Amino acid sequence: MTTTSAGAPFGSIKDVDELIRAIAAQHCTPGWVPRQNPLMWPSAKSTFQPAHWRFSDIRPALVAAGRVIGTDLAERRNFVLRNPIARNDFATTNTLVGAYQSILPGERARSHRHSSHALRIILEARGSYSIVNGRRHPMETGDIVLTPGGCWHGHGHEGVEQAYWFDCLDLPLVHLLEPMTAQDHPEHWEADVTDAPDSPMRIPQATVIQRLTDAAEGDDFFGRTVDFSSPEMRTITIKAHQWKSGWRNRPYRQHANQIFVVLGGAGTTTVDDARFDWNFGDVFVAPLASRVTHHVQDDAMLVALSDEGLMKYCGFHQLEAA
Numbered sequence: 001m002t003t004t005s006a007g008a009p010f011g012s013i014k015d016v017d018e019l020i021r022a023i024a025a026q027h028c029t030p031g032w033v034p035r036q037n038p039l040m041w042p043s044a045k046s047t048f049q050p051a052h053w054r055f056s057d058i059r060p061a062l063v064a065a066g067r068v069i070g071t072d073l074a075e076r077r078n079f080v081l082r083n084p085i086a087r088n089d090f091a092t093t094n095t096l097v098g099a100y101q102s103i104l105p106g107e108r109a110r111s112h113r114h115s116s117h118a119l120r121i122i123l124e125a126r127g128s129y130s131i132v133n134g135r136r137h138p139m140e141t142g143d144i145v146l147t148p149g150g151c152w153h154g155h156g157h158e159g160v161e162q163a164y165w166f167d168c169l170d171l172p173l174v175h176l177l178e179p180m181t182a183q184d185h186p187e188h189w190e191a192d193v194t195d196a197p198d199s200p201m202r203i204p205q206a207t208v209i210q211r212l213t214d215a216a217e218g219d220d221f222f223g224r225t226v227d228f229s230s231p232e233m234r235t236i237t238i239k240a241h242q243w244k245s246g247w248r249n250r251p252y253r254q255h256a257n258q259i260f261v262v263l264g265g266a267g268t269t270t271v272d273d274a275r276f277d278w279n280f281g282d283v284f285v286a287p288l289a290s291r292v293t294h295h296v297q298d299d300a301m302l303v304a305l306s307d308e309g310l311m312k313y314c315g316f317h318q319l320e321a322a
């Protein structure tokens with residue numbers, strides 16, 4: 001005989017309220033009851049906010065961090081770009097986290113690995129490097145360096161000036177899906193490192209510029225664009241944009257969360273009601289379904305990091321004029 005958790009037979013239940021109380025004891029909820037937070041709604045929206053971080057504001061903080069935080073406390077000296085929604089403590093968008101990171105001349109960051117995919121966009125660096133699975137990759141200004149999930153990676157700096165870059169990881173997505181693994185390298189630094197001037201783990205600045213120069217004009221929404229996404233890290237779409245002074249896009253909304261990193265030039269982007277005047281090194285966020293309008297004031301190059309490929313894989317991606 002089917003019973004409630006208290007042993008009473010469901011057959012003795014007389015009304016809906018009694019049934020709901022009884023089924024709750026079985027860790028079930030009736031699907032027809034109105035919820036305070038509905039499970040479905042008519043059109044896509046993000047709980048994350050448009051947001052903007054100025055490199056000119058954060059860079060001095062990284063200089064200060066280099067002064068007051070030794071590598072004994074933080075070998076990875078970084079500031080995480082926390083989206084200003086109230087319930088958030090680290091994510092930049094719903095699926096991605098970004099951070100500004102810095103390293104001083106002579107420093108090294110020990111190798112570790114994690115299931116989360118990661119990449120670096122180098123803002124200012126000469127003489128720094130990243131070791132990815134035993135291969136040493138230069139990290140110079142304008143480079144993009146990839147560390148797909150599971151790859152050992154550590155950094156070092158043999159230059160004379162403090163180096164700065166932007167990190168992006170799919171950590172919020174990994175937290176949602178729960179396949180997190182992370183280990184420190186058992187020997188701290190990888191041994192038998194070989195140079196890798198040409199590697200699928202590094203997109204040199206010269207390659208980014210050349211491929212953009214060779215690219216077609218692009219569509220009205222996104223302009224001149226080259227897709228540098230890696231099949232080894234499908235959760236982060238990497239697109240570089242080159243936009244001429246005076247260019248305006250056709251405003252759009254899409255089902256994808258974007259983080260823009262400004263590698264050169266200047267412009268204004270309006271994300272819903274928020275207006276961001278951006279310059280070199282700035283980072284700004286256009287959450288899923290937000291209305292995005294760009295107006296370029298000086299010839300610009302940006303990298304957009306997003307979950308567009310993930311949305312397309314899931315069949316969720318939509319793009320429309322707005």
Ligand SMILES: [Fe+2]
Binds near residue numbers: 113118153
């Ligand atoms: Fe890492």
